[in-house]
Amino acid sequence: MALDYEESKEKIVEALQKKAKTKSKFYFNDLSKILEAKPREAKKIVNKLIEEGVLEYWSSGSTTMYGLKGMGKQAGAEHEG
Amino acid sequence: MAKHETPLLDQLESGPWPSFVSDMKQEAEARAKNEGNVEYQVAQDNIEDLLGVLELSYNDCTTHWKHGGIVGVFGYGGGVIGRYCDQPEKFPGVAHFHTLRVNQPSGHFYTTDYLKKLCDLWEFRGSGMTNMHGSTGDIIFLGTTTPQLEEIFYEMTHKLDQDLGGSGSNLRTPSDCIGEARCEFACYDTQDLCTHLTMEYQDELHRPAFPYKFKFKFDGCPNCCVASIARADLSFIGTWRDEIQIDQEAVQAYVNGELKPNGGAHAGRDWGPFDIQKEVIDLCPTGCMKYENGKLEINNKECTRCMHCINVMPRALRPGKDKGCSILAGAKAPILDGAQMSSMLVPFIKVNKEDKYAEIKELIENIWDWWMEEGKNRERLGELMKRQGFQKLLEVTGLDPDPRMVQEPRHNPYIFWKEEEVPGGWGRDINEFRKHHQR
Numbered sequence: 205m206a207l208d209y210e211e212s213k214e215k216i217v218e219a220l221q222k223k224a225k226t227k228s229k230f231y232f233n234d235l236s237k238i239l240e241a242k243p244r245e246a247k248k249i250v251n252k253l254i255e256e257g258v259l260e261y262w263s264s265g266s267t268t269m270y271g272l273k274g275m276g277k278q279a280g281a282e283h284e285g
Numbered sequence: 286m287a288k289h290e291t292p293l294l295d296q297l298e299s300g301p302w303p304s305f306v307s308d309m310k311q312e313a314e315a316r317a318k319n320e321g322n323v324e325y326q327v328a329q330d331n332i333e334d335l336l337g338v339l340e341l342s343y344n345d346c347t348t349h350w351k352h353g354g355i356v357g358v359f360g361y362g363g364g365v366i367g368r369y370c371d372q373p374e375k376f377p378g379v380a381h382f383h384t385l386r387v388n389q390p391s392g393h394f395y396t397t398d399y400l401k402k403l404c405d406l407w408e409f410r411g412s413g414m415t416n417m418h419g420s421t422g423d424i425i426f427l428g429t430t431t432p433q434l435e436e437i438f439y440e441m442t443h444k445l446d447q448d449l450g451g452s453g454s455n456l457r458t459p460s461d462c463i464g465e466a467r468c469e470f471a472c473y474d475t476q477d478l479c480t481h482l483t484m485e486y487q488d489e490l491h492r493p494a495f496p497y498k499f500k501f502k503f504d505g506c507p508n509c510c511v512a513s514i515a516r517a518d519l520s521f522i523g524t525w526r527d528e529i530q531i532d533q534e535a536v537q538a539y540v541n542g543e544l545k546p547n548g549g550a551h552a553g554r555d556w557g558p559f560d561i562q563k564e565v566i567d568l569c570p571t572g573c574m575k576y577e578n579g580k581l582e583i584n585n586k587e588c589t590r591c592m593h594c595i596n597v598m599p600r601a602l603r604p605g606k607d608k609g610c611s612i613l614a615g616a617k618a619p620i621l622d623g624a625q626m627s628s629m630l631v632p633f634i635k636v637n638k639e640d641k642y643a644e645i646k647e648l649i650e651n652i653w654d655w656w657m658e659e660g661k662n663r664e665r666l667g668e669l670m671k672r673q674g675f676q677k678l679l680e681v682t683g684l685d686p687d688p689r690m691v692q693e694p695r696h697n698p699y700i701f702w703k704e705e706e707v708p709g710g711w712g713r714d715i716n717e718f719r720k721h722h723q724r
Contacts, residue, residue: 231662232454232494243657247494254492255360261453261493264353265366265384266620267663268453268493 212239212249213258220272228276229262229269287313288330289337293344309336312413326410327378327430334378335412335428338370349376356383356431358438362493364449365434381431382412386450387424387441388483391476392463402445410437422460422511423450454497456489461503462510470595471505472523472608473636479503481642482649489653496660499653506604507590513616513627518666519649520613520627521636525605528585529594535601536561536581546597565594609635612648614678615667625667628675630682632689648682655681676701 219238220230236246250270253259260273287310298304313332316325328334338349354367366384373380387403403424407413412428419425429437441447450458459482462468464475482501483490489499502513505523513520538544539559545552546559561581566574573587574594581601583594595602612634613627634644652666655678660669670678679686704710 231496233496233662243494244654247492250494251492254362260355261357261362262353262355263357263362263366263453263493265452266498268362268455 207239207241207245207249209249209252213253215239216249216253217258217272220275224272224275229271231269235270287336288333289340291336291340294336294340306336309414316413321408323408325408326433326436327412327428331378331382331412331428332414334376335382335414338372338376338379341372341375354383356434358434358449361438361449361491363452363455363491366452368428379428382428383431383434385411385426385429385434385437386419386421386452386458387426388448388450388458389418389422389424389460391459391461391479391483392466393418393422394463394466394476399445403447406437406440406445410440421450421457423458449491451490451498454493454495455491455499456486456495457498457500458490459483459501459503460511462505464503464505468505469599470508470523470592470604472525472604473505473521473610474638475503475505475521475523477638478521478636478642478645482646485646486649495653495657497663497665499656499666501649507592508596514613515616515624515626516618517616517627518614519652520616521610521645522613523604523608524590524611524633525608526633527605527607529583529588529605530603531581531583532601532603533580536576536598537579539598539601540579544598544600548599565597568593609633612645614652615665615670617665617667621663621665622668622671625671627667628670628692629690630678631684632687651682652678 216235216238232243232246232250235250236243239246239249241249250259254261254270257273259270262269262271262276291306294306297306309332313330313336316329316332319325319329342349349371351369351371354369356367357363357365364386366386368382368384370376370379370382404413404415407415407426410429410433411426414427416425416427426437438449441449459479461475461479462471464473465471466476479501489495499519500517501519501521502511502517503521504511504513507522507524509522513522535544539546540561542558546564561576566576570591570593571587571589573584575582585605595604610633611629612631614630615625616627617625631648636642637644656666656669659673660666664672675690676686
């Protein structure tokens with residue numbers, strides 16, 4: 205069954221905010237675990253969250269991670285938040 | 286007069302090889318002169334600052350680049366790699382110096398006109414410094430600021446018909462050899478397959494949801510010019526399943542010295558007359574060739590496609606006529622685990638343009654489904670194959686075990702029977718057994 209977008213969004217935002225004090229960047233796998241969904245299903249939701257600006261990518265060049273937009277050190281430090 | 290003193294970098298220019306330092310200085314000078322009246326959108330002296338920060342790194346023996354960042358173009362999770370300098374006051378020109386990966390044309394074919402347009406765009410909106418081509422294969426643009434990213438992306442996609450490449454936990458820009466365009470050894474159309482899969486898997490290329498990077502590379506023949514066997518999670522290597530084509534007259538021409546071996550390569554020194562026994566027959570790794578009474582014979586069943594004989598005598602020997610490719614899986618460089626070469630997964634598959642490579646795509650997607658679900662963070666396919674076993678890979682791809690998948694006997698016995706595959710299962714009639722075997 206396809207995941208409900210609004211419900212999934214709430215789940216992700218809540219889970220990521222809960223961990224915000226210790227962690228601001230998450231692997232894709234962490235997000236699909238939060239959604240309790242198969243990666244391909246989770247990807248559809250995550251793509252939409254990126255599109256809407258709820259999440260943003262962080263990339264080291266080799267690894268990509270996800271975070272709530274504006275969270276974490278870098279956004280402020282590089283004046284790009 | 287250079288902006289920063291760079292004695293250590295200057296020393297690099299004194300060696301026998303062309304130096305990237307000289308290239309950078311040349312670009313710095315060209316930007317300072319600006320003979321083309323370019324309205325530079327990023328610091329005109331950024332190459333000077335880049336030389337400065339590199340010199341500082343050589344002095345400090347440490348990097349002055351931070352790790353990664355949050356830059357990209359809208360909707361894309363790859364293609365842009367954030368690079369920030371940790372000495373922005375000293376080197377303001379490179380405070381933000383992001384890298385862009387540009388998807389290279391298949392086989393690296395482009396016109397000079399197209400190259401000029403790319404370079405003009407990069408002079409205008411970036412540092413002007415490129416890396417043609419990175420080890421990824423991409424056209425790499427080195428050094429621009431965040432506000433320029435969307436502008437560059439717009440220009441490339443709307444005017445140059447060009448896309449960004451892959452970076453991060455994505456499908457990386459697929460890369461191939463020049464293939465049938467210029468090479469008679471090519472056993473399939475590498476460029477068509479490479480382009481087709483690039484277009485087909487746009488979502489995987491631009492929106493990262495893999496555990497880590499994933500690479501396709503396409504080699505037209507087992508010479509493996511793209512080194513797919515060592516560098517790609519899925520390597521597509523051209524091969525044939527019939528017999529090497531032999532032109533006995535041409536073999537004679539080589540033996541008689543009328544044709545130069547290796548197409549005349551290695552001709553800088555006198556190696557003496559060509560000796561087919563010493564230079565071809567004795568060097569065959571499986572010893573499957575013989576040359577007797579002026580006739581060359583090959584036991585094709587023993588051939589492991591090393592390509593040596595074909596490379597030495599290309600006019601006399603050619604790959605067979607029934608061509609396709611082998612698919613190997615799991616190569617990687619040493620980051621988490623050690624380096625690995627690809628393992629044979631599909632010994633032979635027809636590369637079928639007509640059905641848009643349906644069979645190949647089915648295989649790819651099965652592998653991805655498995656790896657996306659089971660792969661740990663930053664685990665490459667090759668590491669998952671080691672962790673869960675080759676047998677698991679065969680299960681998810683629906684392939685039957687084949688002796689050609691075994692590298693050497695008794696070394697990697699990763700195929701085990703399961704109870705349901707054995708007629709009668711593990712149970713047996715002990716009385717029947719005892720009739721033939723004493724206690």
